[in-house]
Amino acid sequence: MQHLISIKDLDAKTILDIIHKAYSFDDNHNHPTFDKPKILATLFFEPSTRTRLSFESAMIKLGGSVIGFSDAKTSSIHKGETIYDTIRTIEAYCDAVVIRHPLEGTARLAANATKLQIPIINGGSGSANHPTQSLTDLMSIHKKLGKLTNLKIAYMGDLKYGRTVHSLVEALSLFDNNEHHFIPPHESLDIGCDFIQCLTDRKQTFYKHKNPILADILKDIDVLYVTRLQKERFPDEIEYSKIMKNYQIKKEHIEKVKKEMIILHPLPRNDEIHREIDELSNAYYFEQAHNGIAVRMALLHTLLVSDHLKK
Ligand code: NCD
Numbered sequence: 447m448q449h450l451i452s453i454k455d456l457d458a459k460t461i462l463d464i465i466h467k468a469y470s471f472d473d474n475h476n477h478p479t480f481d482k483p484k485i486l487a488t489l490f491f492e493p494s495t496r497t498r499l500s501f502e503s504a505m506i507k508l509g510g511s512v513i514g515f516s517d518a519k520t521s522s523i524h525k526g527e528t529i530y531d532t533i534r535t536i537e538a539y540c541d542a543v544v545i546r547h548p549l550e551g552t553a554r555l556a557a558n559a560t561k562l563q564i565p566i567i568n569g570g571s572g573s574a575n576h577p578t579q580s581l582t583d584l585m586s587i588h589k590k591l592g593k594l595t596n597l598k599i600a601y602m603g604d605l606k607y608g609r610t611v612h613s614l615v616e617a618l619s620l621f622d623n624n625e626h627h628f629i630p631p632h633e634s635l636d637i638g639c640d641f642i643q644c645l646t647d648r649k650q651t652f653y654k655h656k657n658p659i660l661a662d663i664l665k666d667i668d669v670l671y672v673t674r675l676q677k678e679r680f681p682d683e684i685e686y687s688k689i690m691k692n693y694q695i696k697k698e699h700i701e702k703v704k705k706e707m708i709i710l711h712p713l714p715r716n717d718e719i720h721r722e723i724d725e726l727s728n729a730y731y732f733e734q735a736h737n738g739i740a741v742r743m744a745l746l747h748t749l750l751v752s753d754h755l756k757k
Pocket of ligand 1: 570576579609712713714
């Protein structure tokens with residue numbers, strides 16, 4: 447693995463290797479560090495809290511340093527520079543790049559641009575892909591439920607524009623016997639045909655549901671994956687407000703769920719999960735965000751440490 451652009455770059459074994467490596471970084475003060483000084487550049491063309499800061503924290507914990515920007519207006523892109531020229535320049539300033547961009551394909555473009563072959567990591571591209579969020583989601587499921595197979599997962603929220611759902615569906619479909627339930631708050635936000643095709647090709651079971659908050663289905667579910675509506679990718683603000691008004695999970699909706707069922711959310715949340723849910727043992731989204739550090743440490747260590755230290 448040289449770059450991480452899409453979850454499609456990974457197979458089930460590599461995902462499990464990263465998760466197991468992440469466990470060795472989790473709450474372990476004697477974790478491995480870099481043998482030589484390393485620099486990570488974070489190029490964020492879209493807002494971010496968890497992805498950027500957990501990457502930065504992960505890099506610092508590994509003994510490395512961080513450069514970059516979180517507002518493209520402060521970079522030369524604002525003067526009309528291309529991503530190609532940006533990468534050809536900053537590849538000499540750092541050992542790896544994490545890039546987030548509203549346009550799909552930008553991380554791939556960056557990976558094709560590097561001549562010094564530094565690792566490029568996709569920190570979220572348009573509504574297409576968010577592979578490191580998926581690794582965090584998978585580690586969270588594995589940590590809480592002990593497996594990534596034979597699970598019933600319900601995806602609730604913006605299944606059309608939400609990149610975290612897209613990557614997670616592809617990732618979980620690499621593991622045997624998972625059952626996927628799609629519950630968009632409105633039919634216009636349903637999961638796309640590409641993902642249905644991917645599930646069909648991989649012989650995974652899936653169901654599409656109409657009713658947004660279906661306690662009946664939720665009672666058999668192992669993982670409830672909730673996302674916010676991607677307001678910034680919505681073509682129509684009025685439509686957004688209408689759907690948003692009826693989209694909120696409250697305690698009463700999950701009264702009959704399994705005791706060990708976990709609720710995940712990539713965050714940030716708007717109003718889709720009522721604050722009263724935070725107190726329930728099923729709520730795991732803040733711990734999920736914390737798991738992002740160990741996962742990103744494992745990933746950076748894998749991509750940046752010389753071969754003989756990779757294990
Ligand atoms: C997500 C993203 O940026 O796609 N956040 C994250 O990285 N944890 C989810 C979102 O913005 O809704």
